[in-house]
Amino acid sequence: MSPTAQGRTVIRGDTADEDGTDTFVSIDPRTGEVVGTHPVHGPAKVAATVRAARPAGAWWAGLGFAERARRLTAWRRLLVGRLDEFAALICAETGKPLDDARLELVMVVDHLHWAAHNAERVLGRRRVPTGLLMYNHVATLEYLPLGVVGVIGPWNYPAFTPMGSIAYALAAGNAVVFKPSELTPGVGEWLAASFAEVVPEHPVFTVVTGFGDTGAALCRSGVDKVAFTGSTATGRRVMATCAETLTPVLVECGGKDALIVDGDADLDAAADAALWGAMSNAGQTCVGVERVYVVEPVADRFVELLVAKAAGLRPGGEPGADLGPITMPAQVDVIRRHVREALDRGARAVVGGRDSVRPPYVEPVVLVDVPEDAPAVAEETFGPVVVVNRVSDVDEAVRRANGTGYGLGGAVFSRARGAELARRLRAGMVAVNSVLSFVAVPALPFGGVGDSGFGRIHGDDGLREFTRAQAVTRRRFAALLHPMTFDRGSRTVRRLVRLIRLRYGR
Numbered sequence: 001m002s003p004t005a006q007g008r009t010v011i012r013g014d015t016a017d018e019d020g021t022d023t024f025v026s027i028d029p030r031t032g033e034v035v036g037t038h039p040v041h042g043p044a045k046v047a048a049t050v051r052a053a054r055p056a057g058a059w060w061a062g063l064g065f066a067e068r069a070r071r072l073t074a075w076r077r078l079l080v081g082r083l084d085e086f087a088a089l090i091c092a093e094t095g096k097p098l099d100d101a102r103l104e105l106v107m108v109v110d111h112l113h114w115a116a117h118n119a120e121r122v123l124g125r126r127r128v129p130t131g132l133l134m135y136n137h138v139a140t141l142e143y144l145p146l147g148v149v150g151v152i153g154p155w156n157y158p159a160f161t162p163m164g165s166i167a168y169a170l171a172a173g174n175a176v177v178f179k180p181s182e183l184t185p186g187v188g189e190w191l192a193a194s195f196a197e198v199v200p201e202h203p204v205f206t207v208v209t210g211f212g213d214t215g216a217a218l219c220r221s222g223v224d225k226v227a228f229t230g231s232t233a234t235g236r237r238v239m240a241t242c243a244e245t246l247t248p249v250l251v252e253c254g255g256k257d258a259l260i261v262d263g264d265a266d267l268d269a270a271a272d273a274a275l276w277g278a279m280s281n282a283g284q285t286c287v288g289v290e291r292v293y294v295v296e297p298v299a300d301r302f303v304e305l306l307v308a309k310a311a312g313l314r315p316g317g318e319p320g321a322d323l324g325p326i327t328m329p330a331q332v333d334v335i336r337r338h339v340r341e342a343l344d345r346g347a348r349a350v351v352g353g354r355d356s357v358r359p360p361y362v363e364p365v366v367l368v369d370v371p372e373d374a375p376a377v378a379e380e381t382f383g384p385v386v387v388v389n390r391v392s393d394v395d396e397a398v399r400r401a402n403g404t405g406y407g408l409g410g411a412v413f414s415r416a417r418g419a420e421l422a423r424r425l426r427a428g429m430v431a432v433n434s435v436l437s438f439v440a441v442p443a444l445p446f447g448g449v450g451d452s453g454f455g456r457i458h459g460d461d462g463l464r465e466f467t468r469a470q471a472v473t474r475r476r477f478a479a480l481l482h483p484m485t486f487d488r489g490s491r492t493v494r495r496l497v498r499l500i501r502l503r504y505g506r
């Protein structure tokens with residue numbers, strides 16, 4: 001046995017499956033118990049899976065929008081019917097409280113429904129205006145599936161996050177090969193097995209399991225696009241690997257989201273939302289609130305409310321716990337360092353402190369007056385730690401909120417200026433007078449800028465992300481002026497130029 005970079009165990013050789021493949025185990029971070037054993041798929045197996053997916057994808061695309069929607073609806077019903085069974089598996093592999101896993105699946109189902117029922121509207125063939133020159137043509141636009149999409153996912157929302165790509169890629173008519181995180185392989189396998197119950201004919205949605213090397217093999221396997229969700233560091237590696245084969249890539253990476261509290265905000269609601277945004281899922285949320293900028297006149301009251309609300313929060317492994325453990329053991333060191341460096345540099349902990357880090361749990365920590373260049377402000381913490389810094393006005397708040405390389409999500413609490421401040425944030429998504437709400441609106445695109453990546457999942461853009469636009473013109477009749485022939489004569493282009501001058505030159 002040997003530990004991986006993330007602290008998990010790989011078992012080589014002796015417990016290999018019948019064809020000699022190495023296996024690894026997923027572990028319940030609350031108890032250390034083994035949840036399941038999974039193969040470590042190497043490049044040959046990954047390539048074979050993608051090869052098998054190709055004709056499956058062609059078959060799936062050939063079903064058309066209506067039949068695909070019917071199958072995806074059947075899958076949705078199956079997921080709803082087994083929601084508690086699936087939620088229990090998510091709990092076992094991540095350690096998160098049962099209700100959080102249930103909430104994750106509620107959102108999965110809503111997105112799946114939306115993708116299935118909007119694919120035809122967004123992607124289906126439509127006529128577009130031809131413009132002046134090609135008036136004798138019909139122009140049509142259609143978004144065709146790419147073929148096979150490789151999806152690489154993280155562990156923090158092991159069903160919801162990858163389904164933002166999987167559901168939309170499938171609805172668009174692609175086959176999908178999914179590489180789940182090494183921490184949550186069982187969730188990936190469960191998803192694919194449940195899909196195969198409603199689409200038993202061909203391997204349209206399959207899973208390969210293993211570590212980073214398996215993900216890299218998927219990038220090199222000849223898939224038509226890779227949809228990656230994970231850390232910025234891995235995102236760069238994935239992009240570099242995909243560049244070898246010019247494989248297009250969608251990159252959804254980390255964030256350092258800020259919440260701005262304006263002077264006229266509903267402070268009780270803002271404190272409640274800040275706490276949920278920062279501490280739910282033990283802070284292991286890409287669009288979690290990691291920084292709060294609150295304007296000076298209301299800062300004391302806001303912190304008072306936040307501290308009071310945080311006092312009751314307890315991490316634990318029992319069903320009623322507010323937050324679960326830190327799923328990835330290696331993250332505990334990052335959280336500890338961020339808290340320690342902030343306190344060493346003069347910040348104050350108004351909730352928790354150095355002793356809050358007790359692996360596998362971390363108790364909530366609220367830090368105030370943290371230097372802006374401390375890691376707790378500048379880097380993704382990915383734990384139940386939030387920084388609250390006071391600012392003189394909202395302009396300073398916006399400047400600081402935009403002051404990191406990340407640009408994923410954000411939030412604003414303001415009665416009068418919410419929409420204006422939202423627009424000034426360098427972020428892909430912003431919630432006004434709430435947090436995280438954009439993730440639960442399937443029609444809204446999701447994705448970041450800068451170090452948070454590029455490309456969009458969810459919504460119309462998320463469907464188009466897994467397609468190629470195909471433009472077709474069909475000539476209906478001969479034009480009076482036909483410039484694209486060697487027989488056009490000397491006057492055709494001159495007449496056209498005259499026409500254009502009349503039409504556009506004034």
Ligand code: NDP
Pocket residue numbers: 152153154155156157161179180181182183210211212213214215216217219229230231232233234235237238241252253254255285286287328380382408452
């Ligand atoms: P990682 O970047 O560690 O891993 C993400 C996935 O990439 C895993 O499946 C991992 O496999 C795989 N992988 C690792 N190395 C390679 C490689 N060289 N080539 C291809 N694939 C590879 O992220 P985490 O799983 O730790 O997830 C947490 C991160 O995800 C946070 O930064 C969070 O902000 C971000 N995230 C972003 C979201 C968004 O939508 N923007 C949503 C959710 C999370 P393995 O696990 O086996 O190493």
